[in-house]
Amino acid sequence: MKTVAFDGRALDSPAAGVRRYTAELYTALVEQHPDVRWVAAGIASAPFPGVEPAAAGWTLPTNPGWMTTGLPAVIRRVRPDVCHAPAYTAPVGAGCPVVLTVHDVSYARHPAWYPGRVDPLRRLFFRGSARRATRVLTDSTFSRDEIVAAYGIDPGRIDVVPLGVSPVFSPPPAHAAPRTLTVLHVGDLHPRRNLSMLLEVILELRRRIPALATVTLTLAGVDRGVGTPLAAQAAAAGDAAALCSVGAVTDARLLALYRTAAVFAYPSRYEGFGLPVLEAMACGTPVVASRAASIPEVAGEAGILVESGDARAWFEALHAVLVDAGRAAALGHAGVAWARQWTWTRTAQGTFASFRRAVTDRTRDSRRRRARG
Numbered sequence: 151m152k153t154v155a156f157d158g159r160a161l162d163s164p165a166a167g168v169r170r171y172t173a174e175l176y177t178a179l180v181e182q183h184p185d186v187r188w189v190a191a192g193i194a195s196a197p198f199p200g201v202e203p204a205a206a207g208w209t210l211p212t213n214p215g216w217m218t219t220g221l222p223a224v225i226r227r228v229r230p231d232v233c234h235a236p237a238y239t240a241p242v243g244a245g246c247p248v249v250l251t252v253h254d255v256s257y258a259r260h261p262a263w264y265p266g267r268v269d270p271l272r273r274l275f276f277r278g279s280a281r282r283a284t285r286v287l288t289d290s291t292f293s294r295d296e297i298v299a300a301y302g303i304d305p306g307r308i309d310v311v312p313l314g315v316s317p318v319f320s321p322p323p324a325h326a327a328p329r330t331l332t333v334l335h336v337g338d339l340h341p342r343r344n345l346s347m348l349l350e351v352i353l354e355l356r357r358r359i360p361a362l363a364t365v366t367l368t369l370a371g372v373d374r375g376v377g378t379p380l381a382a383q384a385a386a387a388g389d390a391a392a393l394c395s396v397g398a399v400t401d402a403r404l405l406a407l408y409r410t411a412a413v414f415a416y417p418s419r420y421e422g423f424g425l426p427v428l429e430a431m432a433c434g435t436p437v438v439a440s441r442a443a444s445i446p447e448v449a450g451e452a453g454i455l456v457e458s459g460d461a462r463a464w465f466e467a468l469h470a471v472l473v474d475a476g477r478a479a480a481l482g483h484a485g486v487a488w489a490r491q492w493t494w495t496r497t498a499q500g501t502f503a504s505f506r507r508a509v510t511d512r513t514r515d516s517r518r519r520r521a522r523g
Contacts, residue, residue, distance in 0.1 A: 151186060154179075154505060155204070155230035157221060158190030160237050161197050166338075166372070166398065167253070167425060168237045174316055175236070176201060178498035191224040191233075192216070204228055214275050218242045232284075232505045240279040247508035249501075250283035252276075254293050254422025254444075256342060258300040263341045263420075277301050284508040287501060289313050289423035290444035296422075307511075309504040312448075313423050314494035318401055321434035321486055322409040331365045333468060334411035334435070336404065336426040337418070339395070340374040344417040344440070344458055349380055351464045353387050355472070362472055367415075369395045370407055408433035412478070413471045416440060419458045424448045428492050431485030436478045438467045452488035453481065 160172040180188055180200030190197055194205040204227065209220025221241040225233050232247045240250040257264050258273055280286055280301045286308045288294050294308045333352060337343060352367040369380075377395055384393040399407065408414070414430035416439040424445050430437050437453035439445050446455060454471070456463040471478050 151231045151505060153187040153230040154232055154234060155189040155191050155225055155228050156234040157236060158193035163237060172236045174494045175497055175501060178494040179502060182498055189228050191221055213239055232508050238276055240283045247284040247512040249285045249287055249504055249508045250279055251287040252280055252297055253289055255296050255300040256420045259296060260420060284511050285309060285504055287311055287504050290447050292444035292447060293422040311497055311500035313425055314497045315428045315432045315489050315492050318405060319429045319432040329412045330410050332368050332411045333365060333413050333415050334368050334407055335415055336370045338371045338374045339369060339376045341376060342418060342420045344419050345376060345380060346383060347461055348415055348417045349383055349393060351461055351468060352392050353389055354465055355469060356389060356392055359469060367393050370399050372398050408435050411435055413438060413468060417458055421445055428489045432489035434482040434486050436471045436481035437485055438471060450488055452484040
């Protein structure tokens, strides 16, 4: 394989997870395969060493417009051996094998969570992208099964390649100040994240447990429509101080939040992977997360798993970690050891293997078509 082109616009995606995935993956791929020509389609300057930019010409607006005009034109100019679309949508008429990453299909399986955001036409385009791709990459076994159920794709065309944890995320130094009485959640503030339930649990802890009267819930992530209702919920309880929303944060601020939180809470109902769970573990932060979707695959036995909608179980789990320093320390140590296994090097190896399979699949299919005449 001599040339691989990927959609460089994913590096500037409004979704933080897509940006991190694309940047971390291609940094590792360049390191592992310096002999390959790596081309970022649609950007005018190299994002990092080893990646060649390929600026776009004229293109229709919107993401479907880019996938039907601008990106295919760049691919035809570059003539790669394989094209990688890192986030849900694939180019039309690429003329080469296409590998599409689909991180999850929550928009197809639970459209009610996306009112006015993912309309039927866009969902149809997502489905068409997955069905026409040569191979599909996804982050977990759970997501593979969901893609099969949502799109009717042969599971043999889907490669499960888990994500990794950046070395940026590591435990605090031995001389660091003690952790604060904070429960941290990282990720977009979205209906599927079940944050109203989590806030209610925090409010109850503050009301009922004197030692936890000042515990706060800190939310780091872009508000996707639930931030205002959450603030109203805290205010209605007469305890606005229970909630702190810090919005989108830099990696440096995110690292500080992980390292200073007493516990990381992830009550999500649906995740294709749940990378913040591993990032928190890598920082030695005890994790309490939902026993839902892909999260058990990601957390393993290094965190406490409870049913996503069981407020009583969440109260008991968070209470136990917040008041028992020994248990918190044991969970922190287990998380660090578990997170070490999840590397972007491994993700890059699995991804490159999928690229090779795509080339093989395309060659085999071409031979079959020629044999049929």
